[in-house]
Amino acid sequence: MAYSVGILGCGVMGQSFLSAVQKCRVLGTAEEKQKLPTKFYTTNHNEESARNVKCVLQENIKKISKEEQLLNSLGFDEYECYTGKDNLKLIEKSDVVLFSIKPYQMEEVFNQIKQANISLDDKVFISLVAGWTIDSMRELLNNKKMVITRLMTNTPAKFGEGAVVVSHTGDEELLSKWKGRLNFMIEQLGIMVELPESKMDAATALVGSGPAFVLNFLEAMVDAGLKMGIPYKESYMLALKTVEGTAKMGQLTNYTHPSVLKHQVCTPGGTTIAGLVEMDNRGVKAGVINGITEAARVASELGKKK
Missing domain, CATH: 3.40.50.720 (NAD(P)-binding Rossmann-like Domain)
Structure with missing residues (x-):
């Protein structure tokens, strides 16, 4: 047709x-x-x-x-x-x-x-x-x-x-x-x-606003590379591929829970766990959750302004 x-x-x-x-x-x-x-x-x-x-x-x-x-x-x-x-x-x-x-x-x-x-x-x-x-x-x-x-x-x-x-x-x-x-x-x-x-406001926050949140994290990774002396282009390339590859890994492992994959990267007393602990101390995970739920709240408010 x-x-x-x-x-x-x-x-x-x-x-x-x-x-x-x-x-x-x-x-x-x-x-x-x-x-x-x-x-x-x-x-x-x-x-x-x-x-x-x-x-x-x-x-x-x-x-x-x-x-x-x-x-x-x-x-x-x-x-x-x-x-x-x-x-x-x-x-x-x-x-x-x-x-x-x-x-x-x-x-x-x-x-x-x-x-x-x-x-x-x-x-x-x-x-x-x-x-x-x-x-x-x-x-x-x-x-x-x-x-x-x-x-x-x-x-x-x-x-x-x-x-x-x-x-x-x-x-x-x-x-x-x-x-x-x-x-x-x-x-x-x-x-x-x-x-x-009923889940559309949540989808608006997670999906619609999501790229900006990911890009915010990506920018932080690039800036960290710059701070440590890696040139901008190389820092961007490495950070970008790390985000892309990690997303692909989640798909190719049949959506294994992120916490399982995360701990596969960690070794006792190693660099990764040290960085994760510092991020938790700084409220990175809580900040992401709160940012997405706040975006969902604003999405629901848009419907009330008609």
């Missing part, structure tokens, strides 16, 4: 979604491509973001292929990937609409949809908007039947390396029609986990 996707507010996360899906349109098998959208519509009210939509796609696909014919057929003309400013036109034309706007903008957009009397039962809404529950969206739209999905991911999704949390709802028949297609499309962003919507 051919279908179209509209990305309403195609900024950083919207462009990440678009890039990941387009990668599969280039590299995927014929069977996989049948599960993906054939047309895209995006809206941007920022001219720079609008230009970036095309740039991101071009850069992404040129890394995969230099064939001019292939580039011209994958979403750069106005029919396959149209970028404009009319949100209602996007919603009317799209079978699946991804909302990637600020929380305070949602109510205004939903009111515009109601006033325009756009038929919604056969459409799918996917929300990346922090704080907006599925019930609050259904209440504003006055629609209990349509498929509405909440999605939380992060910036590594641009490279297909994101962590993704989804929660699907809707009429059982419609959901069975769309769920497989939606999941396949969303899986192009990275590893996907389906959780109850």
